[in-house]
Structures are given as structure tokens and as C-alpha cells.
Amino acid sequence: MDFIGELLGYVAGICTAIVFLPQSVQTIKTKDVSGLSFGTYVIYCIGMLCWIAYGIYLHSIQMMLFNTISLVFAAIILYIIIKNKYGRE
Amino acid sequence: MDFIGELLGYVAGICTAIVFLPQSVQTIKTKDVSGLSFGTYVIYCIGMLCWIAYGIYLHSIQMMLFNTISLVFAAIILYIIIKNKYGRE
Numbered sequence: 001m002d003f004i005g006e007l008l009g010y011v012a013g014i015c016t017a018i019v020f021l022p023q024s025v026q027t028i029k030t031k032d033v034s035g036l037s038f039g040t041y042v043i044y045c046i047g048m049l050c051w052i053a054y055g056i057y058l059h060s061i062q063m064m065l066f067n068t069i070s071l072v073f074a075a076i077i078l079y080i081i082i083k084n085k086y087g088r089e
Numbered sequence: 090m091d092f093i094g095e096l097l098g099y100v101a102g103i104c105t106a107i108v109f110l111p112q113s114v115q116t117i118k119t120k121d122v123s124g125l126s127f128g129t130y131v132i133y134c135i136g137m138l139c140w141i142a143y144g145i146y147l148h149s150i151q152m153m154l155f156n157t158i159s160l161v162f163a164a165i166i167l168y169i170i171i172k173n174k175y176g177r178e
Contacts, residue, residue, distance in 0.1 A: 004146075005143065005146035005147075008139050008142050008143045008146060009139075009143045009146075011136075011139045012136055012139035012140045012142075012143050015132050015133070015135055015136025016136055016140075018132060019129055019132045019133050019136060020129055021129075022126040022127075022128030022129045022132070023125075023126035023128075023129035025126075026124075026126045027124065027126075030124070032123055032124040033124055034121055034123060034124050035115075035116065035119070035121040035122055035123050035124035035125050036112075036124050036125070037111040037112035037114075037115045037116075038111075039110075039111030039112075040108055040109055040110075040111045040112035043104050043107060043108045043111070044104070044108050046104055047100075047101055047104025047105050047108055050097050050098075050100045050101035050104060051101045051105075053097050053101075054094065054097045054098045054101050057093075057094035057097060057098075058094075
């Protein structure tokens with residue numbers, strides 16, 4: 001069970017890291033942010049910052065790494081949402 | 090630091106739990122899934138299932154609880170995406 005347990009943790013971490021990769025590629029390509037929730041991406045970025053800080057507290061390199069990658073993708077999407085929804089004259 | 094560390098973990102967990110609440114409310118109301126990435130929600134749901142299983146492995150009630158709530162919201166959005174994008178004649 002130890003191996004399966006640790007494997008689960010890694011698969012979960014990798015999913016967290018890459019979860020917004022397809023969304024950011026799609027949003028960069030289409031610039032279609034009409035269906036995207038501003039609140040969700042704000043909460044996600046705050047959550048990721050907390051997870052990274054919690055990873056520093058727990059001295060967990062994996063938590064810092066996976067959550068930082070995830071934060072980058074979510075921040076790209078949040079930036080495009082802000083630019084498109086609120087940046088227009 | 091112990092209190093701040095544990096607090097960070099709770100704030101991070103609560104953010105994870107509620108992150109897709111605004112998105113699911115918006116998607117239920119507007120049914121606008123044009124900007125939403127199918128891949129992102131599939132990866133998110135797989136990731137949450139792994140986090141829940143990892144929480145069971147670590148005997149962490151918080152991980153099971155927060156990630157199950159998050160999975161419910163993400164699954165609602167994924168269901169609407171599938172229904173709207175792939176369910177039409």
C-alpha cells in the first residue's frame with residue numbers, strides 16, 4: 001500500500017500541476033473568456049499561494065513545485081480574463 | 090509558526106473546496122460553456138479522485154472533505170460541458 005499511496009500522491013500532484021494547461025492553451029488561442037468565472041480564478045490563485053506557503057511550512061518540495069506550476073497556468077487565465085473583461089474602454 | 094502554518098493549510102483547503110462554486114453558479118445560470126476547457130475539468134476530476142484516495146491513505150479527514158466538496162462542483166461543470174458540447178443532436 002505504501003507504493004500505491006505514494007503513487008496516488010504523485011498522480012494527484014501532477015494533475016494539480018497541469019490542470020489548467022488545456023484551459024490556458026484554449027483561452028490564449030480563442031481569447032473566449034465569456035464562460036469563465038472571474039471569482040473562481042481569483043480563489044484558485046489565492047488557494048495556490050496558500051498551498052505553496054503551506055508547502056514551505058511542511059518543507060515539501062513537491063507541494064511547492066506542483067502548486068507553483070498550477071499557479072502559473074491559473075494566473076495566465078486570470079490575466080486574460082481581467083484584460084478582456086475589464087480592460088476594454 | 091505552528092498556528093500560522095495550520096491556518097494556511099485550512100485556508101488553502103477551503104479555497105480548494107469552494108474554488109468552483111462561482112464557476113458552477115455562473116455555468117448553471119448562463120449555460121455558457123464555450124470558453125470552458127473539457128480537458129481541464131476531466132483532469133481536475135481525476136486529480137480530485139486521487140487527492141481523496143490519497144486522503145484516505147493518509148487518514149486525513151480534511152483532505153477527504155475539502156476535495157470531495159471540490160469534486161462535486163467540478164463534476165457539475167463537467168456534466169454541463171458534456172451535455173452542452175456533446176449532447177446536442
